[in-house]
């Protein structure tokens with residue numbers, strides 16, 4: 001039986017970061033993953049360029065039953081700390097809208113940095129290795145794996161969430177939490193497209209491929225709202241604005257979409273009315289042709305506003321700025337970037353992710369009930385929670 005100070009289960013973003021930090025402190029660290037390659041989600045993230053953090057990160061960018069939980073980790077390891085790390089490795093990166101940072105060449109550059117850090121820190125890797133079970137005995141964790149038994153002082157669970165099952169996501173983290181008596185906040189797909197049925201589906205299919213810059217919120221819940229691109233697809237709606245609001249939308253609720261968030265639409269329409277200018281020209285300036293033609297079929301408007309009442313103009317404006325439509329479902333884990341819910345943070349120390357009543361057991365990254373907004377926040381949570389765990393974890397020495 002091999003002995004380690006720390007076994008990290010999961011060689012993803014958080015597992016690698018944590019392993020390196022613990023290894024630098026002289027601890028003997030083993031990383032186990034059942035996948036043949038490490039960090040496969042990083043590789044496909046951000047369209048292959050990994051939106052690895054954001055210039056501005058605060059607790060407001062995260063969803064968690066305890067909104068204060070993330071503060072300690074974010075304070076101990078900020079986005080600037082991660083930027084400093086990748087700069088030390090010479091990573092070329094670029095800043096895009098809303099402070100999002102992406103690799104300039106490829107997300108694999110980022111994986112290479114984490115791999116190098118782990119190598120420098122002397123970590124051991126068992127990839128392609130199935131984790132079977134763990135027991136806690138004599139203050140140690142004994143793991144059965146397809147490569148034999150392993151004994152460790154500390155077990156770090158960094159197995160992520162359920163999204164993208166084709167990348168070998170599993171619920172093992174939640175099972176381990178339950179084994180050690182920790183509640184798990186029910187998991188659901190997050191940052192996911194929304195599907196529609198009937199006339200809305202027909203509309204989305206007809207407009208598939210068209211993107212509009214919109215402001216979206218849930219009906220009767222003005223906050224949070226997101227002003228970003230929305231994309232019509234063959235199944236419904238996607239794009240950053242929709243992925244963001246999907247974290248807050250529940251089955252049965254509607255979306256409220258302002259199709260022209262940059263304009264005072266009522267004032268514009270009243271001006272058209274006063275000037276007797278044709279509505280069609282104005283619509284053409286605001287929207288792609290396919291969109292406004294379909295819009296007029298769904299919600300007919302008079303060609304000239306000169307003779308319509310102020311009240312009708314208001315109704316037209318309201319439709320364009322408070323368009324309400326009802327999704328039929330979330331698209332599912334195979335299209336979701338993250339998993340909402342996870343290990344209940346009430347039972348974890350916020351300073352390092354250690355289970356409050358179970359010495360040496362840690363949960364970090366997405367397996368925890370912490371979900372970031374779109375924009376690099378999920379990786380920042382992985383880095384911050386992993387760093388604090390790796391730097392606090394205790395060894396025998």
Ligand SMILES: Cc1cc2nc3c(=O)[nH]c(=O)nc-3n(C[C@H](O)[C@H](O)[C@H](O)COP(=O)(O)OP(=O)(O)OC[C@H]3O[C@@H](n4cnc5c(N)ncnc54)[C@H](O)[C@@H]3O)c2cc1C
Nearest residue numbers: 010012013014034045046051159160172365366376378379
């Ligand atoms: C398509 C896509 C795009 C994304 N883009 C971005 C982005 O641009 N920016 C951003 O911030 N976030 C993005 N995310 C989210 C981000 O990838 C995750 O939040 C982040 O990877 C979570 O890190 P983690 O270490 O907790 O889990 P993961 O990175 O998912 O790592 C978990 C690891 O555990 C292993 N594992 C699971 N079960 C077992 C088991 N039973 N035994 C052994 N090993 C196991 C897995 O193989 C995996 O290697 C994206 C996600 C997806 C799916």
